[in-house]
Amino acid sequence: MRASEDQLRIWMIGGLDGDSRAYTALLDALVPMLRSFFARRLRSGAEDVEDLVQDTMIAIHTRRATYDRERIFTAWAYAIARYKMIDHFRRTRMTVPIEGLEDILVAEGFEAATSARMDVDRLLAGLSPKQQRIIRQTRIDGLSTAEAAQHGAISESDVKVSVHRGLLAMAKRLRGGS
Incomplete structure (x- = not known):
């Protein structure tokens, strides 16, 4: 069962406030979410998915202080994931399949809406x-x-x-x- 946006946000804020159990719960919940995110967008093997999950988890950990407690947590986390995926495409010179383009554009529309605080x-x-x-x-x-x-x-x-x-x-x- 996936954690809700509210639960993820509570865990993130708890982690920022020093609650190691909350932060561990957050990281545990993020792994399957990120695997699903990358698996739907990559045609390459499971190794690339796992590498991107790990890169994203490290980036979330190292950039956790940049999270704005007033904003939607998943938009912040998926933005980091999206940038890691773009970096991966640049490194491997992969192309994005046109079939998944609508999903990416819609997700970015929601990210922009979050940035505009809609x-x-x-x-x-x-x-x-x-x-x-x-x-x-x-x-x-x-x-x-x-x-x-x-x-x-x-x-x-x-x-x-x-x-x-x-x-x-x-x-x-x-x-x-x-």
């Missing part, structure tokens, strides 16, 4: 509870389509359609289309 809850408020839940799971918490489908006891197609329609509705609202 209220994600308010943005999602106009959507159905199902769309809100699925978009949070796949675009904020980092679950794959299959994981979100399993978690919600629905089909993967239903997850994809719900995310697509929800994102379209949010884009329309942002453009002033109600």
Whole structure:
């Protein structure tokens, strides 16, 4: 079971305040999240995924003092992961498959929204509870389509359609289309 954003943030803040148990729990929870994040985006072997997980964990540890306690923790952690992945692509001269480009762009849209301190809850408020839940799971918490489908006891197609329609509705609202 994946830890929630709130739990991860509590553990991070606890770790920053010197609670070693909280920090250990945070690091333990991050490993499977980062493995999933990189595995979905890389075509290379498991060694590259594990190397990126380790590089990201080290970067999170060494840069932990830069975390702003008022911001969403996963956006901060995934930003570090994304930069580590970009560095990996540059080193190996790999190309990003076009099939995963939408996921990367949408994730960056949420990261930009966080940087601009937009209220994600308010943005999602106009959507159905199902769309809100699925978009949070796949675009904020980092679950794959299959994981979100399993978690919600629905089909993967239903997850994809719900995310697509929800994102379209949010884009329309942002453009002033109600």
